[in-house]
Amino acid sequence: MPQLFLDKVKCLRNIENMASKASTNNLSFRPHFKTHQSVEIGNWFREFGVSKITVSSFRMAAIFAKAGWDDILVAFPFNPVETKNLTRLSEKSKISILIDNTETLPFLEQIENEVHFYIDIDTGYGRTGVISENVEQIDSILKGSRNNRQLIFSGFYCHAGHSYKAANQYERDTIHQKAISDLKNLKDQFHEYSPIALYGDTPNCRIQNNFSGIDEITPGNFVFYDLFQYSIGTCKMEEIAVAVACPVAGKYPEDKRIVIHGGAVHFSKESVTVEGKPVYGQLVEQTKNGWIPASGVQYISEISQEHGILKNCGEFFNTTRIGDLICFLPVHSCLTVNLMNGAYHIYDPQSCGFVPFPPG
Amino acid sequence: MPQLFLDKVKCLRNIENMASKASTNNLSFRPHFKTHQSVEIGNWFREFGVSKITVSSFRMAAIFAKAGWDDILVAFPFNPVETKNLTRLSEKSKISILIDNTETLPFLEQIENEVHFYIDIDTGYGRTGVISENVEQIDSILKGSRNNRQLIFSGFYCHAGHSYKAANQYERDTIHQKAISDLKNLKDQFHEYSPIALYGDTPNCRIQNNFSGIDEITPGNFVFYDLFQYSIGTCKMEEIAVAVACPVAGKYPEDKRIVIHGGAVHFSKESVTVEGKPVYGQLVEQTKNGWIPASGVQYISEISQEHGILKNCGEFFNTTRIGDLICFLPVHSCLTVNLMNGAYHIYDPQSCGFVPFPPG
Numbered sequence: 243m244p245q246l247f248l249d250k251v252k253c254l255r256n257i258e259n260m261a262s263k264a265s266t267n268n269l270s271f272r273p274h275f276k277t278h279q280s281v282e283i284g285n286w287f288r289e290f291g292v293s294k295i296t297v298s299s300f301r302m303a304a305i306f307a308k309a310g311w312d313d314i315l316v317a318f319p320f321n322p323v324e325t326k327n328l329t330r331l332s333e334k335s336k337i338s339i340l341i342d343n344t345e346t347l348p349f350l351e352q353i354e355n356e357v358h359f360y361i362d363i364d365t366g367y368g369r370t371g372v373i374s375e376n377v378e379q380i381d382s383i384l385k386g387s388r389n390n391r392q393l394i395f396s397g398f399y400c401h402a403g404h405s406y407k408a409a410n411q412y413e414r415d416t417i418h419q420k421a422i423s424d425l426k427n428l429k430d431q432f433h434e435y436s437p438i439a440l441y442g443d444t445p446n447c448r449i450q451n452n453f454s455g456i457d458e459i460t461p462g463n464f465v466f467y468d469l470f471q472y473s474i475g476t477c478k479m480e481e482i483a484v485a486v487a488c489p490v491a492g493k494y495p496e497d498k499r500i501v502i503h504g505g506a507v508h509f510s511k512e513s514v515t516v517e518g519k520p521v522y523g524q525l526v527e528q529t530k531n532g533w534i535p536a537s538g539v540q541y542i543s544e545i546s547q548e549h550g551i552l553k554n555c556g557e558f559f560n561t562t563r564i565g566d567l568i569c570f571l572p573v574h575s576c577l578t579v580n581l582m583n584g585a586y587h588i589y590d591p592q593s594c595g596f597v598p599f600p601p602g
Numbered sequence: 603m604p605q606l607f608l609d610k611v612k613c614l615r616n617i618e619n620m621a622s623k624a625s626t627n628n629l630s631f632r633p634h635f636k637t638h639q640s641v642e643i644g645n646w647f648r649e650f651g652v653s654k655i656t657v658s659s660f661r662m663a664a665i666f667a668k669a670g671w672d673d674i675l676v677a678f679p680f681n682p683v684e685t686k687n688l689t690r691l692s693e694k695s696k697i698s699i700l701i702d703n704t705e706t707l708p709f710l711e712q713i714e715n716e717v718h719f720y721i722d723i724d725t726g727y728g729r730t731g732v733i734s735e736n737v738e739q740i741d742s743i744l745k746g747s748r749n750n751r752q753l754i755f756s757g758f759y760c761h762a763g764h765s766y767k768a769a770n771q772y773e774r775d776t777i778h779q780k781a782i783s784d785l786k787n788l789k790d791q792f793h794e795y796s797p798i799a800l801y802g803d804t805p806n807c808r809i810q811n812n813f814s815g816i817d818e819i820t821p822g823n824f825v826f827y828d829l830f831q832y833s834i835g836t837c838k839m840e841e842i843a844v845a846v847a848c849p850v851a852g853k854y855p856e857d858k859r860i861v862i863h864g865g866a867v868h869f870s871k872e873s874v875t876v877e878g879k880p881v882y883g884q885l886v887e888q889t890k891n892g893w894i895p896a897s898g899v900q901y902i903s904e905i906s907q908e909h910g911i912l913k914n915c916g917e918f919f920n921t922t923r924i925g926d927l928i929c930f931l932p933v934h935s936c937l938t939v940n941l942m943n944g945a946y947h948i949y950d951p952q953s954c955g956f957v958p959f960p961p962g
Contacts, residue, residue, distance in 0.1 A: 243659065243660075243661055276907060300603075318851065318908060319851040320851075343852065346924055370854075370909065489683045492702055503678065511872050512871050564681055564703060580941075
C-alpha cells in the first residue's frame with residue numbers, strides 16, 4: 243500500500259518560519275488546520291505560541307475542540323444545517339463563523355451561547371463573500387445581527403484564493419494589494435465596531451511583506467507545502483514536508499515505463515503543468531535523513547484509480563526493481579493527506595528511518 | 603456535511619442488467635468491487651448468482667475475504683511487498699493475481715498455499731501488461747513459474763482502459779475488436795495450458811455484443827455509473843445510482859451564483875467537459891422515490907477543497923435558499939464513493955426517504 247511520509251524537521255521549520263513571519267509583521271497567527279487534519283500535528287503548533295486555529299468544516303472543528311483547542315474559526319459560510327453543531331461546540335469553546343448574507347441570521351437566533359462572526363469579503367476571488375464595495379450588504383448584516391446578543395461581530399475575513407490562479411507574481415501582487423486595501427477601507431468605514439481583519443492564503447502570507455491594516459493571518463498549506471506551491475514560487479522544493487511512498491508494480495522496457503501502486507485515491511487527480519504536460523507527483527530520493535529531489539527528474543505523468551505511470555525513465559528505469567518503494571512529492575498536499583486518512587509515517591532520527599505515526 | 607445517497611432500486615437493476623448481459627453471452631461474471639468498496643452492497647450481488655469478484659488491492663481483498671468471498675482476483679500487477687498478504691489470504695480463499703513480468707516470480711516461491719495467476723495483457727492501453735504480440739515474454743513467465751507447484755496459470759487478463767480515452771464509439775469499437783481478437787489468438791497459441799480469457803471495462807461490457815473468445819467479464823463501475831460514463835454513452839442519465847447531497851452555503855446575485863458545501867474532498871477533481879468547460883457534478887431534483895434530472899440543467903463548474911460553485915443559475919437561483927440540501931450526480935463514482943468513506947444513505951421506500959446505510 244502507498245504510505246504517507248512526513249519529515250517532522252521540515253514541518254517544524256515551516257511552522258516556525260510562518261509564526262516568525264506573523265510576529266515580524268505584528269500579525270496574530272491563526273493557522274488553518276485543513277491541510278494536516280491531525281490532532282498530533284496540531285499540537286506541534288503550540289510550542290510556537292499558537293492558541294487559535296482555522297478549520298473549514300464543523301466536522302474538523304469538533305475534532306480539534308475535543309483535542310483542547312478552544313478558539314476556532316470555521317472558515318466556511320455558515321449554513322443553517324450546522325445550527326445544532328454550532329450550539330454544541332460553542333458551549334465550551336470560542337467559535338467564530340463566517341457570514342456573508344442576511345438569510346442565515348434568523349437561524350442564528352436559536353443559538354444558546356456566544357458566537358463570534360466575521361463578514362466574509364470577496365475582493366475578487368468570486369467564490370464566497372460580500373463584494374468589498376457592497377457596503378449596503380455589510381450594513382444589512384450588521385443591522386440584522388444587532389438584536390441577537392449572542393452573535394458578536396468581530397471583523398472582516400478575506401481569502402484571496404484567486405492568487406492561486408494568477409498567471410504570474412505581478413498579478414499575485416495586484417491581487418494582494420487590492421485585498422489588503424479593501425479590508426483596510428472596510429475597517430475605516432466601520433470603525434465604530436472596532437473590527438479586525440483576517441486574511442491570508444499561503445502564497446500571499448509567504449511572499450508578501452506589506453500587511454498594512456491586517457490583524458491576523460490564516461494560512462494552512464505552508465505546514466507541508468507541495469508541488470503546486472513550488473510551481474508558483476511559494477516554497478522551495480526542499481521545504482515540501484510530505485511525500486508518498488509507492489511500491490513499484492511494473493516495468494515496461496518498450497517506453498522505459500514504470501508503473502507504481504499509487505493513484506487517484508492516494509494523490510488525487512490534481513496536477514501541475516510541466517512543459518505543457520500534466521504532472522501528478524515528482525520523484526524524490528530517500529536518504530538517511532529523509533529525502534532529496536531525485537537527480538534525474540521523474541514525474542508521475544498519468545494516473546488512474548490505483549495506478550501511477552512514469553514514462554521514459556532512462557537510467558532510473560535500469561536501477562529500479564519491482565517491489566522497490568519509491569517516494570513522490572504530491573501536487574496538492576491537502577487533498578493527498580485527506581485521501582490517506584491521516585495515516586502518517588514520520589521520520590524518526592533515533593531509529594534512522596520512518597516509523598508509523600501516530601505510533602502503533 | 604455533504605452526504606452520499608444511493609438509489610438501491612437503480613443499483614439492483616444495474617447489477618441485474620450486467621449479470622443478464624453476461625449470461626446471454628455465455629460469459630462468467632466476476633464484477634469489480636473497487637467502485638462500491640462496500641460489504642453490504644457486495645452482498646446484493648449474491649442474489650444474481652455472483653460468487654467470484656475482482657478487487658484492485660490486497661486491502662480490499664482482505665475486507666471482502668472477511669465478508670465471505672472466497673474467490674477473489676486482485677487485478678493489479680503483483681508486487682513483492684504483498685507476499686505476506688498473499689500468503690495470509692490464500693490460506694482460506696482462492697486468490698488470483700496478475701503477473702506481467704519474470705522479476706516477481708522468485709518472490710512467489712515463498713508462498714505456502716495455492717495461488718492462481720493470470721498474465722496481464724496490454725492490447726494498446728499502455729498502462730500495465732505484456733504487449734499482446736510479445737509471445738516470448740509470455741513464454742518466459744510460463745517457464746519461470748513451471749517449477750512453482752503452488753502457482754497455477756489460469757489464463758489471460760486484459761483491461762482495455764484506453765476505451766475511456768477514445769474520441770468516439772468507432773474508436774472504442776476498434777479497441778474492443780483488437781482486445782478480444784488478441785486474447786483469442788493468445789488462447790489459441792497457448793492452448794496446451796487451456797487458458798481462459800478475462801476481459802472487460804464497463805463501457806465495453808455494456809455496449810459491445812461480440813465477446814467471441816472471452817470467458818469471463820470483470821466490469822465494476824456499472825453498479826453506480828456516473829456522469830463520465832453517461833458522457834461517453836455507456837449509460838442513461840436515469841441509471842446513475844449515486845448522488846451527493848450538499849447544503850447550499852451561499853447565494854450571490856451578481857452572477858446568480860450558488861456555493862455549496864461540496865468540494866474536491868467529496869466529489870474529487872475529476873471533470874467532464876460540457877460545451878468546452880469543466881463540469882464536476884450535475885444537479886438532480888429530489889422526488890419521493892429518489893431523484894430525476896433537474897429540469898433546468900445546472901452544473902458544478904468550479905471546485906476547491908470544500909466548496910463547489912454553480913454559476914448563472916437563473917430561475918433555480920431564485921427558488922433556492924441557503925441551507926437547502928441539493929443533490930448532484932458525480933463525475934466519477936469510484937473516486938466519490940472512496941472519498942465519502944462508504945457512508946451511504948440509501949433510499950428506503952418504506953420510510954419514504956433516505957436513511958443512513960448501513961443503518962445506525
